[in-house]
Amino acid sequence: LIYxxxxxxxxxxxxxRFWLADCPRTAEAVHFATMLYKELTAVPYMAKFVVFAKMNDAREGRLRC
Incomplete structure (x- = not known):
């Protein structure tokens, strides 16, 4: 990933297809991924989701979905 x-x-x-989400706070990334998953798994879509997160600070907690 190059920014x-x-x-x-x-x-x-x-x-x-990939969606990139810029979420400065970890809790927002989890909420956004959950909301997107719920919307896109409804018919007529079929999708597989994998969420990756890169922490900006080593002191931050780990992302768990």
Whole structure:
């Protein structure tokens, strides 16, 4: 993941759609991922979700979903 000029870019060899969410607080990332999961698992969508988080500070707690 490369972040520059207020843009995030990444490459992957997986055929899928990705959403990047900028959530400064861990609790917001969990809430947003849960809300997105509930919306997109409703018919007619079929989806598999994996949430990755990068902590800005080593003292922060770990993200758990």
């Amino acid at each position: 520059e000029n207020e843009c995030a870019n990444f490459t992957t060899n997986v055929s899928a």
